[in-house]
Amino acid sequence: MTNATRLGLPALTALVVGGIIGSGIFSLPQNMAEGAGAGAILIAWAITFVGMLTLTRIFQWLSTSRPDIDDGVYGYAREGFGRYLGFNAAWGYWISAWIGSTGYLVVMFSALGSFAALSFFGDGTTLPALLCELAVLWLVHSFVLRGVQSAALTNFVVTVAKIVPIGLFIVCAALMFRVDVFRIDFWGSAALGSVTDQVKNTMLYTVWVFLGIESATVYASRARNMVDVSRATFLGFIITMLLLVCVSVLSLGIVPQHELAAMKNPSMAQVLAAAVGPWGAALINIGLIVSVAGALLAWTMLAAEMLYLASRGERNTAPSLFGRVNARGTPAPALWLTNVLVSGLLLIAYLNASGYNALIQLATSMALIPYLLCAGFSLQQAMHAPQPSTARIGLTALGSAYGVWLIYAAGLKFLLLSMILYAPGLLFFLWARRERGEPVFANRGEQLAAGVVLVLAVTAVVAMLSGKLAL
Template sequence: MKHFADHLPATPIPAARPGAVAAIPKRLKLGLLIALVVGSMIGSGVFSLPQNMAAGAGAGAVVIGWLITGIGMLMLAFVYQTLAMRKPELDNGIYAYARAGAGDFVGFNSAWGYWVSAWIGNVGYLVIVFGTLGYFVPAFGEGNTRLAIAGASVLLWILHLVILRGVRGAAVLNAVTTFAKIVPLLAFIALAVTAFRSQAFEQDFWGTPKLGSVFAQVKSTMLITVWVFIGIEGASVVSARAEHRQDVGRATLYGFAIVLLLLMAVSLLSPGIVPQAELAAMKNPSMAGVLEKAVGTWGAVMISLGLLVSVGGALLAWTLLAAETLFTPASGGVMPRFLSRENDHGVPANALWVTNGLVQLFLIVTLVSSATYQALISLATSMILVPYLFSAVYAVRIAARGDAYAAADRMRTRDLVVAVLATTYCCWLLYAAGPKYLLLSALLYAPGILLYGWAKREQGARLFKPFEVAILTAIIVLAALAAYLLTSGTLGL
């Protein structure tokens, strides 16, 4: 039976959270690879970037945050470039690198974290869709009212039924969503430049006392900036389809530079139109509110419509990705076999039911806890930090051992330095995430242990190696602490 991806015009799996990647030809030229990287990184995050950044930082701290993120994500981009070149036989991305580097349990946890990040991000998408519609229908509020959750649930299960029947319109959808992402961004930047006021930008440049120290403000920007960059590994995920292997690295770097400039422009032009305090209090998607201040109602309508189309495509792509992220390790024996079963259309139906069932559950949680879009994306980002860290550590191991390099390969030293810097950056991000999101992440990692044990029992294999017991113990202890704090009301979404 064909895999469900074979029913698309070509490989449909998006390489990253914010965008929708579809209709990938058998051989990608450099231009198409760049478009893939840019399209996979730009999605809903940028539309809420002005408020998300202003909520915890002044303009000066935002500039510093972008510098740190730019360097750190560039190192991570180099890591995926290196792994694509040095380990071309590993085409399954984050899961394969972690498993090759540290065994089944670490590979499982990398896939699990990526999967949880994917479907929690989908919850965030649904929240912001109805939060955007709240501009036209106030009853939807910020996307977490009863009416909004009911609408999001209906949309979720319609999408679920469409995917169960297979998806053939991915090429058209990808073209539409890419247009919807780029055009409003370029229009926003052009209009924001004309409305920019240096006096507003310089006001409270280093933040107010309420925001804390500059260091604290910079920390507050980290999860937001990483969220909008998830997808930097896009070209490496489809590296096997590149016409020229060296174009993978070039596309990653060019795409990264384009997206960095776009994101910095959006986040740094906004405080020059709307003061920081007012910007921080804006409803998301805040880009619409900023443009409304600059040019009037039509600007907000344009941004809102662009976001709806963009997120609609991204929801489809990331629902497919979430199901695939369960299907692949299940096929490899590190998740229960029932998750690898496909329906008559080649769709991994069981994985899809599990994924969307949890999306529905968390939609209800957002109603009970009034979780915001920003809280959801922060949690989704913290979940993906561990898989990124595993990839960086594997790159360190490859370069340090040198088994993938020729004896006179001068790039080995550079690759080792880059991998160490990327690993350091990932560790900094874990620190910047703070105890709240790290504990919530541990709580979400814990249930995966049961699935892993289930899969190993099906094979009659030994459950844990000695070094894996340490990881298991840490997850259980942190999850227990998170559960205690959550039930006591100290910790929440």
């Protein structure tokens, strides 16, 4: 790959923003209001700002202090915690990405179903929606097969296009904002629980809308230089934080929290309709379709890239089959497996009428452990640096604490559900170890980690069969 064909700062920043700004922002007003009042939402955003800024700074620091690691989340976890946990970071991130892609397709056709002429798409889980979702998925698949560089340039254009309707929403909402509406049930009703419970209720959604903050590090091996990776990560965080907070908070000044919580998604369309009339809903639904198309492209690329990174080279921990690229540099085998699984999940969503919220909560839970492992690796690096910095140690410790908090806030339910999806990864890990003719586990710690995953997965399956656990 020549320097001219490598990804520069604009393309990398667009990958971060394009990966983060997908469907989540369009459903954010209802998602946040569903479990919290305005006061708790403000606290949740404050925690999210500090936590995600910390993770952003961690990814920035790692990209410049360890330029030898050019495979992002997977590389950091592998370097810090060994082959098996490194593999699981890649596995969890990969699954999170393709489940998220499934959610994007469902919400895209749910938005199309809001138009009278296309009402047969319903909430995105009808048979016509399923058939069209599959057609769109494999169209994107064929496009990405033509090369990551051309897909990244298209993503840049789509990212710019998707910000326009969001910006218009923010302007209209700011002009129509009413303080008296914002103050209604400011700390939430008794049914929502304590403020602490309300803040916890929002955490999976705040993490979901920020998934992709590490996108630039995933493409580090394709970047012109690591400085661009660092800058793109920070720029992407600032841009998306401003957009997300404005959409979430300003909506509470247009529609009272209890009405917002009951809205159909994409709730952003309903909020703008309440502010300016029906044309507002149509505009946002069109914006959502454009945005989700771009996010689907970005996450299709990210999912395939993560599996490819874990499978390539002499330190692979996933089967080498998925570490191959086609003549245009696209990891084709990884892309094929990813989109076959997305197709299967779309079919399951149709048969079980699993909507957008259920899919994104599961996708988010799969990303929590990879984030925690990256933060833990950065803490290791800070503590064992030749000249340890107290500020750096404090930053990385805070990032690690935030990672633990996210798993706690998500709750035991999603931890168990995620283990069901982590457990099959052991078969892929065994496949890769057998290919290399090496022992499966390097030490007792890896054996213990695998045992914990399997025990929790079995516990979750038993709980689901007995009706005690459900998505």
